[in-house]
Amino acid sequence: MKFVTTPISGLLIIEPEVWKDERGFFIETYNQKPFSAHDISATFVQDNLSCSHRGVLRGLHAQAGENAQGKLVRVLRGRVLDVAVDIRKDSATFGQSFSLILDEYEAKSLWIPPGFLHGFLSLEDNTLFAYKVTGFYDKAGELGVRWDDPDLAIDWPMENEELIISEKDQQLPLFKEIVSPF
Structure with a gap:
C-alpha cells in the first residue's frame, strides 16, 4: 500500500x-x-455500502460528538467524485475542500478523519460505494452543509438538472450558518 498526502493535513489517499x-x-x-x-490508529466499528445511479449526489455530511466518524471510503463498482471539506476550527485549511475520482479500476481509497464533511457524486449507474467508519451512526451527532454552497465552490462535474439529491440534503444549511463542533 502506498499512502499519498493531500494538500489538507490528515486526508490520505x-x-x-x-x-x-x-x-x-x-x-x-x-x-x-x-x-x-x-x-491512523482507527478502530472501525461499522461498514456501510450504498448503490447509486449516475447523478446521485450524497452529502455533504459529518458526524460529531461521542460517535464522531472517521471514514475509509472506496468504490467497489463504478466511479465517483469524492469530496472532503475540512471543518476543524483550528486547522490552517478550515473550509477548504479536496476532491478526487475514486473508481473500481484504480481501487484507491481515501482516509477522512473526524472533522471533515464528506460527500460524493456518482458518475456511473449502479455505483457501489463502500465505507468503513470509526463511530456508530448517531442521529444526534449528524451535521451537514449544502452541496452547492457558494463559499465552498466545489466543482461538481455535472449540471444541476442532472443531479439527484435527497430532500434532506437539499435542506442543509450553508457553511457560514453552522458552528463546527471540531
Whole structure:
C-alpha cells in the first residue's frame, strides 16, 4: 500500500497494490500495520455500502460528538467524485475542500478523519460505494452543509438538472450558518 498526502493535513489517499493474473485480481483493502505506520490508529466499528445511479449526489455530511466518524471510503463498482471539506476550527485549511475520482479500476481509497464533511457524486449507474467508519451512526451527532454552497465552490462535474439529491440534503444549511463542533 502506498499512502499519498493531500494538500489538507490528515486526508490520505491509499493506493493499493493490485495483483492481476488470468483468474482476475487480488487487492488488500485494509491492513492495520501500514495504517498504524501512517498514524491512523482507527478502530472501525461499522461498514456501510450504498448503490447509486449516475447523478446521485450524497452529502455533504459529518458526524460529531461521542460517535464522531472517521471514514475509509472506496468504490467497489463504478466511479465517483469524492469530496472532503475540512471543518476543524483550528486547522490552517478550515473550509477548504479536496476532491478526487475514486473508481473500481484504480481501487484507491481515501482516509477522512473526524472533522471533515464528506460527500460524493456518482458518475456511473449502479455505483457501489463502500465505507468503513470509526463511530456508530448517531442521529444526534449528524451535521451537514449544502452541496452547492457558494463559499465552498466545489466543482461538481455535472449540471444541476442532472443531479439527484435527497430532500434532506437539499435542506442543509450553508457553511457560514453552522458552528463546527471540531
